Amino acid sequence: MSLTWRLLRGGGRRGMLSTWLTLGAVVISTGLLLFAVSANVAFSGRADRGAWRNPVQATGQPVAIEAGRIDYVGDRQITVVDLASLGPKAQPPPGMARFPAPGETWLSPALAELARKLPGDQLAGRFSDVTGVLGEAALVHPEELVAVVGHERDAPAMTVSRGDSLRGDISPTKVDSLAGVPSEDAEGYRILALIASVLMVVPLLVFGGAAARLTVARRDQRLAALRLVGATPGQVVRMTVAEAMIVAFAGAVLGTVLYGLAVPLLTRIRIGGGPWFASDLLPGPLVVLGVLVAVPVLVGLSAVVGLRRVVVSPLGVAKRETPPGMRAVRLVALLAVLAVVPMLGTSASVGVVAVVLGLAFLCINLVGPWAVGLIGRITAKRAKRPAKLLAGRRLMDDPRSAWRTVSGVALTGFVAGFLGLLSPGDALAGHVASEQLRLTAPNTAAVADQARERLAKAGVKATVKTEKNLVVTDVRTADLDRARTALDGLVPGRSATSEADDQRFTGQLLDDIATGTIVVLSVSFLVAIASSGITAASSVLDRRQTYALLRLAGTPLEVLDRARRSETLIPLVVMGGGSIAVGVFCASPFMMTSPNVSGAIMLAVCVVVGFAGVVGAGALSRPLLRAVTDDPAPRPD
Amino acid sequence: MAPRDKVVPMNDVLAGHGLAKSFGQTVALNGVDISIRAGEAVAIMGPSGSGKSTLLHCLAGIMKPDAGEVHLLGRRIDSMKERERSALRRTRFGFVFQFGQLLPELPAEENVALPLMLGNVSRPDAVRQARQWFVPLGLGGMEGRRPGELSGGQAQRVAIARALVTKPAVVFADEPTGALDQSTGHETMRLLVEATKHNGASLIVVTHDPGVAGWCDRTVEVRDGNLLHSAVSQ
Ligand SMILES: Nc1ncnc2c1ncn2[C@@H]1O[C@H](COP(=O)(O)OP(=O)(O)OP(=O)(O)O)[C@@H](O)[C@H]1O
Ligand SMILES: [Mg+2]
Numbered sequence: 001m002s003l004t005w006r007l008l009r010g011g012g013r014r015g016m017l018s019t020w021l022t023l024g025a026v027v028i029s030t031g032l033l034l035f036a037v038s039a040n041v042a043f044s045g046r047a048d049r050g051a052w053r054n055p056v057q058a059t060g061q062p063v064a065i066e067a068g069r070i071d072y073v074g075d076r077q078i079t080v081v082d083l084a085s086l087g088p089k090a091q092p093p094p095g096m097a098r099f100p101a102p103g104e105t106w107l108s109p110a111l112a113e114l115a116r117k118l119p120g121d122q123l124a125g126r127f128s129d130v131t132g133v134l135g136e137a138a139l140v141h142p143e144e145l146v147a148v149v150g151h152e153r154d155a156p157a158m159t160v161s162r163g164d165s166l167r168g169d170i171s172p173t174k175v176d177s178l179a180g181v182p183s184e185d186a187e188g189y190r191i192l193a194l195i196a197s198v199l200m201v202v203p204l205l206v207f208g209g210a211a212a213r214l215t216v217a218r219r220d221q222r223l224a225a226l227r228l229v230g231a232t233p234g235q236v237v238r239m240t241v242a243e244a245m246i247v248a249f250a251g252a253v254l255g256t257v258l259y260g261l262a263v264p265l266l267t268r269i270r271i272g273g274g275p276w277f278a279s280d281l282l283p284g285p286l287v288v289l290g291v292l293v294a295v296p297v298l299v300g301l302s303a304v305v306g307l308r309r310v311v312v313s314p315l316g317v318a319k320r321e322t323p324p325g326m327r328a329v330r331l332v333a334l335l336a337v338l339a340v341v342p343m344l345g346t347s348a349s350v351g352v353v354a355v356v357l358g359l360a361f362l363c364i365n366l367v368g369p370w371a372v373g374l375i376g377r378i379t380a381k382r383a384k385r386p387a388k389l390l391a392g393r394r395l396m397d398d399p400r401s402a403w404r405t406v407s408g409v410a411l412t413g414f415v416a417g418f419l420g421l422l423s424p425g426d427a428l429a430g431h432v433a434s435e436q437l438r439l440t441a442p443n444t445a446a447v448a449d450q451a452r453e454r455l456a457k458a459g460v461k462a463t464v465k466t467e468k469n470l471v472v473t474d475v476r477t478a479d480l481d482r483a484r485t486a487l488d489g490l491v492p493g494r495s496a497t498s499e500a501d502d503q504r505f506t507g508q509l510l511d512d513i514a515t516g517t518i519v520v521l522s523v524s525f526l527v528a529i530a531s532s533g534i535t536a537a538s539s540v541l542d543r544r545q546t547y548a549l550l551r552l553a554g555t556p557l558e559v560l561d562r563a564r565r566s567e568t569l570i571p572l573v574v575m576g577g578g579s580i581a582v583g584v585f586c587a588s589p590f591m592m593t594s595p596n597v598s599g600a601i602m603l604a605v606c607v608v609v610g611f612a613g614v615v616g617a618g619a620l621s622r623p624l625l626r627a628v629t630d631d632p633a634p635r636p637d
Numbered sequence: 638m639a640p641r642d643k644v645v646p647m648n649d650v651l652a653g654h655g656l657a658k659s660f661g662q663t664v665a666l667n668g669v670d671i672s673i674r675a676g677e678a679v680a681i682m683g684p685s686g687s688g689k690s691t692l693l694h695c696l697a698g699i700m701k702p703d704a705g706e707v708h709l710l711g712r713r714i715d716s717m718k719e720r721e722r723s724a725l726r727r728t729r730f731g732f733v734f735q736f737g738q739l740l741p742e743l744p745a746e747e748n749v750a751l752p753l754m755l756g757n758v759s760r761p762d763a764v765r766q767a768r769q770w771f772v773p774l775g776l777g778g779m780e781g782r783r784p785g786e787l788s789g790g791q792a793q794r795v796a797i798a799r800a801l802v803t804k805p806a807v808v809f810a811d812e813p814t815g816a817l818d819q820s821t822g823h824e825t826m827r828l829l830v831e832a833t834k835h836n837g838a839s840l841i842v843v844t845h846d847p848g849v850a851g852w853c854d855r856t857v858e859v860r861d862g863n864l865l866h867s868a869v870s871q
Contacts, residue, residue, distance in 0.1 A: 554727030
C-alpha cells in the first residue's frame with residue numbers, strides 16, 4: 001500500500017497530469033451517473049406520489065369514494081379530486097392531516113398562491129370553504145395545481161359517472177384505501193426516463209473505461225520495468241488496481257459532492273408541467289453508497305483488463321504486433337438489427353423498440369472499431385504526406401482506442417439522429433379554438449339556461465348554444481377564466497374546457513420529449529467531448545517517448561500534431577455521420593409527422609457543437625504534445 | 638571558457654568550442670572542445686552522469702549550450718532558431734537512440750521512409766529508397782514487419798537505416814546498443830560503423846562498452862563535464 005502511494009506520487013509531473021485527468025473523468029462520470037440514477041428514482045417518486053389520485057376499484061369493504069377531473073386556469077391545468085368518506089375508517093390521502101369533510105376544499109400551495117393572486121372571479125370563486133393546504137406527499141411536483149374537495153357520499157359528484165371521455169376524467173370509484181396505483185401516464189414517463197438514462201449511461205461506461213485505462217496507460221512502462229526487476233504479476237496488479245481505485249474513490253466522492261451542488265439547478269428542469277422537489281433528485285444514502293462502491297470497483301476492473309497485457313509480458317507495450325484483423329461479422333450484426341427496424345411500426349410496444357434501439361446502439365459500438373480500422377487502412381493506403389500516413393497507420397494499429405475517442409460523439413449522433421427526427425416539434429400545435437368552452441351535460445337545454453344565467457350574473461359576455469350532449473359557450477379569450485369560474489360546478493364532476501385545453505396534454509408530452517432530448521443530448525455530448533479529450537491526451541502520453549525521439553530527430557511538431565488531429569477527425573466525420581444516418585434510419589418507422597424543421601435544426605446544432613467540442617478537446621492535447629516532446633532526454637519513466 | 642580556437646579546418650565536419658551547459662547546480666558540460674572530421678567515427682565514453690548525452694545533444698542542435706559554439710561545415714548552428722535546427726537535424730543529421738524511436742504502428746520500411754517523406758520525397762520514391770537499405774543491413778524480408786515483430790538487434794538496424802536514409806553528414810548514436818546483449822551489440826555496432834563510413838558520413842557514438850569503442854577511429858573520454866583525452870584506436 002505504501003508502495004502504491006509512492007507510485008501514485010512518484011509519477012512526476014506527467015504522472016500527476018494523467019492522475020488529474022483520470023480524477024476529472026471519474027468526477028464527471030460519477031456526477032452524471034448519479035443524475036441518470038436519480039432521474040429514474042425521481043420519476044418513480046412522482047409516479048408514487050401521484051398514485052393516490054388514480055383509484056383502484058375496491059375488492060373488499062370500501063372506505064371511500066374518489067373521483068377526478070381536470071380543470072384549467074389560463075393555460076395551466078388543475079387536478080381536482082373529489083372525495084367522500086364511507087365510514088370512520090377512511091384514512092386521509094398522503095399529504096393531508098385528515099380526511100376532508102363534506103364541503104371542505106384543500107389546495108396545493110401553488111394553487112392557493114395563484115387563487116390569492118388572481119381576481120376572485122377568475123379562480124378563487126371555484127373553491128368554497130378552503131380548509132387546508134396539501135403537503136408535498138400529495139403533489140407530483142412543487143408547482144402542481146391540485147384541489148381536493150370533500151363531498152357527502154351521496155352528492156352527485158360522487159355518484160354520477162363521468163363517462164371518462166376527457167383525459168383525467170375519473171368516475172366515482174369506491175376504494176379500499178387511497179393508495180391507488182401510478183397512472184399510465186406516469187408509467188409512460190418512467191419508461192421514457194429509463195430509456196433516456198440507458199442512452200446516457202452507455203456512453204458513460206465507455207467513458208469511465210477510457211478513464212480507467214488512462215491510469216494504466218501512464219503506468220504501462222513503469223510497471224513493465226517493475227516486472228523486469230522481478231515484481232510478481234500479482235503485486236503489479238494489486239499496486240495498479242489499488243492506485244486506480246484510490247483515484248476513482250476520490251473522484252466518486254468529489255462527483256457526488258458536485259452532483260449535490262448541482263441539484264438546485266437540476267430541479268429547475270421542467271418536465272410534466274413543473275420542476276422537481278430537491279428530495280426527488282437527491283439520491284438516497286443507499287444510492288450514494290452504491291455509487292461510491294461501484295465506481296471504484298468498475299474503474300479497478302477496467303484497470304485490470306487494461307493491465308493484462310503488461311502482466312502477461314514483462315516487455316509490456318514495447319512489444320506491439322500486427323493486430324489481428326477484426327472480422328466483418330460485426331457489420332453483419334448491425335445490418336441484421338437494421339433489417340428489423342422497418343418491421344417496427346408505431347404500434348410496436350415500447351419494450352420492443354427499446355430492445356431494438358439498444359441493440360442498434362450496441363452494434364454501432366461493435367462496428368465502430370472495425371469501421372475505424374477500415375478507414376485507417378484506406379487512409380494509410382492513399383496517404384501521400386507523412387501526417388496522413390501516421391494517422392492512417394495509427395487507426396489501423398489500434399482502432400479500438402481511436403474508436404473510443406470518437407465513439408461518444410458517434411453514439412450521441414445516433415441518439416440525436418433518432419430523437420431529432422422523432423420530436424414532432426410544433427407540427428401538431430396547429431390552431432385550435434381557445435375561445436369556446438364546452439361542457440358535457442345530461443340535459444343540455446336546462447344546463448344551457450343555467451349557464452346563461454350564471455354568466456350574466458358574473459358579467460361575462462357570452463353566447464351559449466347546445467350541440468348534441470354539449471353546452472357550448474363562446475366567450476372572448478380574456479373572459480375565459482371568469483367563464484370557467486362561473487360555470488364551475490354547474491354539472492357536478494365536469495369542467496368546461498376548450499379544444500386547446502384538451503390538447504394541452506399532447507403539447508405537454510411533446511414539450512417534455514423535447515426537454516428530455518435536450519437533457520440526454522447535453523449529457524451525452526458532455527461525456528463525449530470529455531472522453532475524446534481524455535483519450536486524445538492519453539494517446540499522446542502513451543507514445544510520448546517515440547514522439548519525443550521523432551522530434552529530436554527533426555520531425556516538425558506540426559507533422560505530429562497534424563497526424564494527431566487527423567487521427568480524430570477522419571473517424572469522427574465518417575463515424576459521426578454514419579451513426580447519425582443510422583439513428584435517422586431507426587427513427588423513420590416511428591415518425592409521427594414528416595421531419596420537422598426544429599428537429600433538423602436541433603440535429604444540426606448537436607452535430608456542430610459535438611464536432612467542434614471534440615476538435616476543441618483534442619486541441620488541448622497539443623500543448624501536452626509539445627510538453628512531452630520538449631524533453632531532450634525522453635526515457636520511459 | 639571563451640572559445641580557444643575559432644578557426645575551423647575545412648575537413649572538420651562538426652566542431653564544438655568551449656561548450657558549457659548546466660542544469661541548475663549541476664554542471665553537465667564544463668567548456669568542451671571537440672571536432673569531428675569527415676567520415677570519422679568517434680566514440681564518446683565516460684562514467685554515468687559525466688555529460689556524454691549532454692555533449693551529444695549540444696553538438697546535434699537538440700540543446701542550446703549555455704556557452705560555446707557549434708559549427709557544422711563552417712556554419713554556426715547553436716544560435717539558430719529551433720525551427721532551423723529542427724530542419725537541420727532532419728536533413729543533415731541522423732540519429733540512433735537506445736530504443737523506442739521507431740513508430741510501432743508503421744511497418745519497418747515506412748519507418749525508414751519517414752524522414753524522406755518529411756523531406757518532400759514522394760511516398761513511392763521514399764519507400765523504394767528505404768527498401769534498398771534492408772538487404773545490406775541483413776534485414777531482407779523484414780520490410781513489412783512492424784517494430785514489435787522485430788528482435789532488438791533488428792529494430793536497431795532499422796533505426797540505422799532510418800538514420801542513414803537521408804544521406805546525413807553526421808550520425809549521432811546515444812548508446813545504440815545499450816539495450817542489446819553483447820554479441821548482438823557488437824554486430825549492430827559493426828554494421829553502424831560500416832554503413833556510416835560507406836556513406837561518407839561521420840559518426841559520433843556514446844557507449845559504455847570499450848569493445849564497441851574499438852570499432853571507432855577515435856575515443857574521447859568525458860569526466861565531470863570535461864573532455865579528458867583523445868585516443869586514436871587502431
Ligand atoms: N534535463 C536535465 N535536468 C537536470 N539535470 C540534467 C538533465 N539532463 C542531464 N542532467 C544532469 O547533467 C549531468 C550529465 O547528464 P548526461 O545525461 O549528459 O550524462 P551521461 O553521461 O549521458 O550519463 P549516462 O551514461 O548515464 O547516460 C548529470 O548529472 C545529469 O543528472
Ligand atoms: Mg546518457
